[in-house]
Amino acid sequence: MTSHTLTPLLRKLESRALLNDDDRAAILALPYRRQLVEREAYFVREGERPERSCLLLSGFAFRQKLTSEGTRQIISLHIAGDFVDLQGVMLNLSDHNVQALTRCELAIVARSDIRELACAHPTVAMAMWTDTLIDASIFREWVLNVGRRDALTRVAHLLCEIARRMEAAGLADRLRYEMPMSQEQLADATGLTPVHVNRMLRDLDRSGLIVRTNRTITIKDWAGLSDVADFNENYLHLDQLATEAARMQEMSVCAAAPS
């Protein structure tokens, strides 16, 4: 049972709230369908009425919006274990696109099944709510990044975020990972042009903070890089569970009552 397909989902939700055995069983009992999708495939399209949500079992994905002129802004990244498009469970119209960055394995779950789970298991609902709140926190940091930081800082910040999230997901070392994005995609994520992203990467390389070999990023000086990146990892809320456990004891609210 430990190798159940939905184990990554269970892990994710357990990192968001304190679940009991009943909650765990209900999560693993979710009906799902496995699917493999190619690079560039759309999971969700703007304007659609979502009927299902996608759990990323492997690979990378990103959220994206287009202006009327056709320029693209990447809004966020998603890595294996992320429940992409959880907001489609409650919102009735999709306001952006979600696309595969690499080839992805998915577990597809019906929206109605997630709603039933949430209704029957309040703690699971709160774990999913928390997950979407962390997404929102990342969006806020990206508004700041794109709105008020210069080009070098923006690029460095994105490198730090990817490093830290991949480390937290157990996918790579913080100091060495393979960049899943092309420079054009980095540009769309930072609100820059591919040409200028290239120059900023070169500058980071020349100043000795990183080394690039093909798509592998090696961070030579984490403190130095996160300094030029103005990177403070609080917004990723990676320690949510630890602080949650501590605070539940203080408050003894919703304390794991068997449902």
Added chain:
Amino acid sequence: MTSHTLTPLLRKLESRALLNDDDRAAILALPYRRQLVEREAYFVREGERPERSCLLLSGFAFRQKLTSEGTRQIISLHIAGDFVDLQGVMLNLSDHNVQALTRCELAIVARSDIRELACAHPTVAMAMWTDTLIDASIFREWVLNVGRRDALTRVAHLLCEIARRMEAAGLADRLRYEMPMSQEQLADATGLTPVHVNRMLRDLDRSGLIVRTNRTITIKDWAGLSDVADFNENYLHLDQLATEAARMQEMSVCAAAPS
């Protein structure tokens, strides 16, 4: 009972999900404390551990983050009826600041009371979840606005968003409202400088799309303005309730079972 202080909260949540009488009673039974705060006052500070949430009874507020260099980015606006800082109910560390834009009346509710409400009333939990998802959708649009649109479009987009949200909240006509923000704040919301915001407003004025008298914005040509603004209101999810009701019928999930 119709003039209960928390009626705006009830209205807000009823616009997010289909509540039953029991849910309504539980919302109005929330313990709260009224407070009046001055312009510039902080509701939440980055790095704090949130213990309470604020319902805006009157006035305007905004979310904000600072870079290490001290430049400010405004992340979103909030108007009377908004439950600011709902994300503080689940997240244990605040990742941004929330500040009063004008003098505000607040109803302050303890975090633990909201959690208890959410545990006991799944539909209310889902309404609050939905509310935070709509906030997140607005953040996404702002990433696009600040990342990929030119200055004129950014400013026009913000004018459209404020107009449409004030209209939806019943606070003003879509075509005429009093701008609650200074040009410096508009600049921090659009990722521009105050000087350039001023020029863009002048250009919108000269081209006949808007007229400004002091802080009053009169939109002379909504279609024209929303066209230069690249404004598509889907991201505000203003019709969430209507589409929700329609879809609940299709699916009959969580169908208002008396709790």
Added chain:
DNA sequence: CGGACAGTTGATCCCGTTCAAGAAACGTGG
């Protein structure tokens, strides 16, 4: 080997910034 795509570099341009100074609006106290 060849064709497509990603990355790299240089030269030039322009949108938005910066700096500065004056005008209007606002709040406060007399």
Added chain:
DNA sequence: CCACGTTTCTTGAACGGGATCAACTGTCCG
């Protein structure tokens, strides 16, 4: 009600960070 200081708005002039355009290199894959 006006006088006065402060904040906000407005406009001009010069500058610069990043965009744009264009050419070349490297790499992957058939």
